[in-house]
Amino acid sequence: MEPVFISCRTMNELRIQKIRPMSEADLDAVLIIEQASFPSPWKREHFQHEISAPHSFPFIAEFDGIIVGYVCLMSLFEEAQILDIAVAPGQRGRGVARLLMDYAMVVAREKEAEVLALEVRASNVAAITLYERCGFVRTGIRCKYYEGVDDAVLMEKDLR
Numbered sequence: 001m002e003p004v005f006i007s008c009r010t011m012n013e014l015r016i017q018k019i020r021p022m023s024e025a026d027l028d029a030v031l032i033i034e035q036a037s038f039p040s041p042w043k044r045e046h047f048q049h050e051i052s053a054p055h056s057f058p059f060i061a062e063f064d065g066i067i068v069g070y071v072c073l074m075s076l077f078e079e080a081q082i083l084d085i086a087v088a089p090g091q092r093g094r095g096v097a098r099l100l101m102d103y104a105m106v107v108a109r110e111k112e113a114e115v116l117a118l119e120v121r122a123s124n125v126a127a128i129t130l131y132e133r134c135g136f137v138r139t140g141i142r143c144k145y146y147e148g149v150d151d152a153v154l155m156e157k158d159l160r
């Protein structure tokens with residue numbers, strides 16, 4: 001899959017952002033963001049699996065050659081899922097996650113998915129706001145899903 005270049009205005013400068021497939025060489029940078037973003041972060045093997053699995057499509061976003069975020073999409077038959085998304089703490093609030101989500105939705109449609117689903121910690125206001133802005137709706141709750149304590153909110157977007 002060819003990288004996509006997007007010009008965007010951030011912090012009063014025009015910078016070039018690129019979204020491209022994640023590779024093994026990206027994993028040191030990806031793991032730093034992952035560990036800074038989640039209480040139970042994915043390990044290297046999780047990302048290696050996503051890079052090699054036939055129905056998985058992990059992408060990274062770069063600003064000026066620096067990895068600032070990533071999204072892991074899985075798409076199989078009519079249903080796709082967002083398995084993981086994170087942006088480096090210092091790069092949040094600049095639209096990076098929105099670009100990654102928009103790109104994941106384009107790829108999911110290309111793979112002929114009809115629904116894009118995900119689950120998110122009920123207390124994660126930033127992520128729930130992101131998903132609502134992307135057109136996701138709440139479809140259910142999984143009680144005490146995270147560490148046996150926090151509920152998960154199930155969300156979906158109709159891609160048809």
Ligand SMILES: CC(C)(COP(=O)(O)OP(=O)(O)OC[C@H]1O[C@@H](n2cnc3c(N)ncnc32)[C@H](O)[C@@H]1OP(=O)(O)O)[C@@H](O)C(=O)NCCC(=O)NCCS
Nearest residue numbers: 037085086087092093094095096097098120126127129130
């Ligand atoms: C959730 C996360 C990916 C958002 O990344 P981001 O690049 O800062 O998000 P964006 O700048 O693209 O913002 C997208 C939308 O979400 C909203 N949003 C982002 N952070 C928010 C916050 N802290 N509080 C409320 N809304 C927020 C923005 O207002 C924006 O909406 P808008 O376009 O209408 O203004 C980022 O906070 C993160 O990496 N968190 C840790 C990992 C995580 O929780 N991942 C989700 C797992 S389900």
